[in-house]
Amino acid sequence: MVSEISALFKEIRTKRTLVHHITNYVTVNDCANVVLAIGANPVMADDPEEVEDMVSICDALVINIGTLNERTVSSMIKAGKKANAKNIPVILDPVGVGATPFRFETAATLLKEVHFSVIRGNMAEIKVIAGLHAKRAGVDSLEEEENGVSIARTLAQKLGCVIAITGKVDVVSDGKQCYSIFNGHTALTRLTGTGCMSSSLIGCFLGSSKKPLHSAIAGIVCMGIAGEMASKSLGLGSFKVNLMDSIAVMDEVICLEKAKIEPSNQ
């Protein structure tokens, strides 16, 4: 798997993948820059008047609910449906989905209206999505399942998409295969937007390769290795600079050397 993932790093630097984001205004600049750093191109547009046109000229769509409102939720649904109709892959980052009913309901609507190729969140967010789906579909609650591998695989099967849970160990599953990623550094949790940026990276790899499982792993591995490379920074400011620098130099050689991906045969 490491060699297949590494190949994606080479591929993305030879294409000009265009990734449409409907995202929050907290980390939007970092998302745009991380997309450029990995060798793709970002475009941000969030008004219902133009998102269908914009997504139509892009290779992937990243929907991030970090700061949402009635206008942008409408845009997310419109753009997501259009992307589905055009076979453009869509990534969901359900930021803080458990924090408020508005986010919960928005995620429920999105899951109903739009098919996602990849959903990436932390354990708390993915559990809310899992519970949400369970509720909607009337299936058994997943609340007792504490294990990431089992949650990811089960939810992936139910939603028919790749589920990526990021944390101390990251878990990615397409419902059949499941991989654990052991890259990363705690400093990544002390900088805003590292989750959002991971989702953007997944969008880049997915827009370029059209392989959801591999792209989810590649995006998470990329952020994890960059976090390790930047981990000797003095503080949050330097860490952010070094993180971006590390992603800008990331290539298949570095990935082959540093990626820690293992299949989970649980």
Added chain:
Amino acid sequence: MVSEISALFKEIRTKRTLVHHITNYVTVNDCANVVLAIGANPVMADDPEEVEDMVSICDALVINIGTLNERTVSSMIKAGKKANAKNIPVILDPVGVGATPFRFETAATLLKEVHFSVIRGNMAEIKVIAGLHAKRAGVDSLEEEENGVSIARTLAQKLGCVIAITGKVDVVSDGKQCYSIFNGHTALTRLTGTGCMSSSLIGCFLGSSKKPLHSAIAGIVCMGIAGEMASKSLGLGSFKVNLMDSIAVMDEVICLEKAKIEPSNQ
């Protein structure tokens, strides 16, 4: 006072204080990162549909009017009232309150509808707030009072909150006590968002300690010392990186050594 302030730096690093921001989109990323740098957690949400739910799970609310519109003003009022009802402290940063009638009227409405624990602004902004309140309450104009200590103390008494005026010398008063802070560096005035970040830091200390006077001093001292530590930077880009690094390493030892806080017995 220095030792009491320094103790807050220790305390905040052992808690996971959550600070809700309704703020401008210019400096929102810097505010999120400064909150993480000092050891707290940020959450940004600005839609009327969710701000009451969001603020209810937080330890403090920072309202910043740097870029406002009808939707976010409504959110500010809703969130502020909910915070008041739940005894969650609220900080106001009245950015550019004197620049347009819309900002002036918004501030007037906020002061009428919401009780603030701390209001932090530069001298021009605080004077507008002072004049505003004077006008509303029919009291004497404060326009002639050029002295920060006297303005801060008088306004603090009238509004029943802590007033913090940042500038060459910072002044903080709860209406009874008044302190001047001599930390800081002119480079802080050449980077966008240092005022917004100071207000966010106050929000962190206030969410953690629930002491408005001490928190206002701690937030301002923190930014001031960090500015001094970063002042040898080559230019604005490096200064921003070094400022964030400095806040990330800030602790009670540094505060004890560098804080310059003096009571104003005027």
Added chain:
Amino acid sequence: MVSEISALFKEIRTKRTLVHHITNYVTVNDCANVVLAIGANPVMADDPEEVEDMVSICDALVINIGTLNERTVSSMIKAGKKANAKNIPVILDPVGVGATPFRFETAATLLKEVHFSVIRGNMAEIKVIAGLHAKRAGVDSLEEEENGVSIARTLAQKLGCVIAITGKVDVVSDGKQCYSIFNGHTALTRLTGTGCMSSSLIGCFLGSSKKPLHSAIAGIVCMGIAGEMASKSLGLGSFKVNLMDSIAVMDEVICLEKAKIEPSNQ
């Protein structure tokens, strides 16, 4: 011309030019900081309730359509008209104007309702503006004109404003004179917001000097030289820091030494 441009760098550092932006939320922080770095002051406000008041106290207005919606388009028109009425120069950055009908129509409306002193974009954007105007005015299509000098001069004459096309070689024309700028570095294309920041710099010089042609050249030269100075950076993160540092130290001496401006007598 180099000495006249260099003089603008000296001038701007002695004034406190205030530049109002109605801009996108992706690069707004970088725009604010670049304005501070060159020695001017930024203000961002985008609500119809206050943009007329805000622009009235400013020296220039920069309208950037990078992320737009019904509310901000309304603000752009209101602020632009007010600026025209008060002889405050207005700069247009037609970001991605060809990407969606919504952007195209917005640009058409803006060009109809507001007089711009400078329009800055890349070749694709300026060609759309040129075609747009041609369409509106019923004149011949410019589609065959591949040459920047000729496109810039022709469009400048038609719109009665300065046209600046940024790219490998930058071209600026007021319809009579035309200059090519040979500064810059490819790294500038791998960081988000360098175009937006160039437009902000033009706004600073224009607010300070009121000379559209010279200001457009100065803004572009400033970004180009800074890109060269920062080009040895390790990666995107360092490049951004060094770019801001370079702009912060930019002065007439550096400009005199490094600016590569040549008249185009085509």
